[in-house]
Amino acid sequence: MTFDLLRILASKRAFRQALATRNIVEKLAMLDELRARTLTLRAAREAAHGSSLLREDPETYRLDTKSNPS
Amino acid sequence: MNIAEVIITINQMQVDGVIERYAIGGAVRATFHLEPVSTLDVDIFVIFRREPDSLLVSLQSIFNYLAAKGCQMEGEYAMISGWPVQFLPSTGPLVEEALAEAITVQVGETPARVFTAEHLAAIALQVGRAKDKARLLQFIEAGVLNSDRFQTIVSRHHLGEAWQRFARQFLTDTL
Numbered sequence: 584m585t586f587d588l589l590r591i592l593a594s595k596r597a598f599r600q601a602l603a604t605r606n607i608v609e610k611l612a613m614l615d616e617l618r619a620r621t622l623t624l625r626a627a628r629e630a631a632h633g634s635s636l637l638r639e640d641p642e643t644y645r646l647d648t649k650s651n652p653s
Numbered sequence: 654m655n656i657a658e659v660i661i662t663i664n665q666m667q668v669d670g671v672i673e674r675y676a677i678g679g680a681v682r683a684t685f686h687l688e689p690v691s692t693l694d695v696d697i698f699v700i701f702r703r704e705p706d707s708l709l710v711s712l713q714s715i716f717n718y719l720a721a722k723g724c725q726m727e728g729e730y731a732m733i734s735g736w737p738v739q740f741l742p743s744t745g746p747l748v749e750e751a752l753a754e755a756i757t758v759q760v761g762e763t764p765a766r767v768f769t770a771e772h773l774a775a776i777a778l779q780v781g782r783a784k785d786k787a788r789l790l791q792f793i794e795a796g797v798l799n800s801d802r803f804q805t806i807v808s809r810h811h812l813g814e815a816w817q818r819f820a821r822q823f824l825t826d827t828l
Contacts, residue, residue, distance in 0.1 A: 602688035603795060608761045610689045611656045614681065617691040618736070619654055
């Protein structure tokens with residue numbers, strides 16, 4: 584255990600890199616797990632707070648008409 | 654819940670002629686290069702087989718095909734192997750080019766068509782939401798992008814200004 588912020592950040596970076604270099608099959612399985620967890624947490628949060636949470640708009644890939652004239 | 658099965662289903666849709674070409678985008682595509690981060694859906698960009706007597710692009714043939722295989726539809730999503738999958742038609746030159754230049758990557762025994770990292774980054778720059786900028790920054794920090802290739806795409810699709818703005822905002826310490 585350390586309270587040295589630079590060491591903590593370096594350790595986090597190393598952990599992220601280690602995850603990034605894992606096999607893609609393994610990483611996709613992690614996405615499956617993460618989604619299951621997120622859904623569980625979301626359901627619990629919504630039960631506690633109702634619909635008062637701030638959320639980003641749903642995904643759209645059609646926003647930038649200036650740089651994408653078609 | 655199984656993304657690998659989603660990829661198998663999409664490949665089969667291509668074999669069966671429901672879609673002409675596809676490429677995985679979004680967070681699932683980013684996972685090929687970065688650490689996994691939670692995402693709620695799978696983005697599949699597609700070129701449709703156009704109906705001979707119609708000028709309109711329709712998702713109906715995709716939904717019919719999947720419904721026949723027992724998949725449920727929820728809004729604009731098709732539920733495949735427990736994942737909401739969104740089929741996104743090409744909406745402009747950048748996505749069209751990204752689809753044309755998509756690469757095949759093996760996921761175990763299964764081939765998957767995915768955007769190149771540079772195209773995914775350019776699309777993130779173009780879309781420009783907070784999470785897209787965060788992903789672009791992650792790609793840069795992870796050294797995933799071929800800089801020349803990325804800059805060529807940025808320039809070809811008139812994203813130079815957006816790139817300069819992004820660089821000023823996020824890369825000033827490293828430029």
